[in-house]
Amino acid sequence: MTHFIAVSTQVIGLVAGFLTSVSMLPQLIKTLKEKKAGDVSFFMLIVLISGVSLWIYYGVLKDDKPIIITNCISVVLNVAVASLKLKYKS
Amino acid sequence: MTHFIAVSTQVIGLVAGFLTSVSMLPQLIKTLKEKKAGDVSFFMLIVLISGVSLWIYYGVLKDDKPIIITNCISVVLNVAVASLKLKYKS
Numbered sequence: 001m002t003h004f005i006a007v008s009t010q011v012i013g014l015v016a017g018f019l020t021s022v023s024m025l026p027q028l029i030k031t032l033k034e035k036k037a038g039d040v041s042f043f044m045l046i047v048l049i050s051g052v053s054l055w056i057y058y059g060v061l062k063d064d065k066p067i068i069i070t071n072c073i074s075v076v077l078n079v080a081v082a083s084l085k086l087k088y089k090s
Numbered sequence: 091m092t093h094f095i096a097v098s099t100q101v102i103g104l105v106a107g108f109l110t111s112v113s114m115l116p117q118l119i120k121t122l123k124e125k126k127a128g129d130v131s132f133f134m135l136i137v138l139i140s141g142v143s144l145w146i147y148y149g150v151l152k153d154d155k156p157i158i159i160t161n162c163i164s165v166v167l168n169v170a171v172a173s174l175k176l177k178y179k180s
């Protein structure tokens with residue numbers, strides 16, 4: 001029973017990590033389609049990219065692969081949205 | 091030395107968690123100022139709110155206060171941005 005609880009907790013953590021990492025994907029798709037991101041805060045993206053990069057470093061220090069992998073996905077998506085925002089600004 | 095490494099790893103995790111939780115604050119301020127959020131993906135906010143809510147549940151299951159607190163800040167900020175997006179749509 002304790003083992004079952006530990007496993008289900010881990011599954012919840014994995015699903016939570018998956019959702020928070022892929023959350024920027026709909027934003028990326030929307031921005032690619034509409035070719036504008038004027039209402040998206042660039043400072044939000046910078047703070048997010050800094051935080052997510054630190055999470056990767058934390059994952060490396062703790063040798064925690066799920067943290068490294070999910071945050072690597074996040075950083076790629078966030079950098080892509082930030083680049084598109086800069087591109088469509090001009 | 092091992093203790094020092096453990097403490098500095100924890101500090102990195104706390105700073106990372108702080109940055110990712112408050113990242114939506116610049117978006118909230120920008121949306122409040124400009125009274126529009128047409129370019130912000132609503133689906134992104136929904137996925138993010140679902141993920142962050144699951145993180146809170148994960149934190150409760152593991153009795154991990156930093157996870158609970160940082161993700162509660164996130165959920166409040168994200169729900170605020172989502173509400174403003176709906177408000178300024180009409």
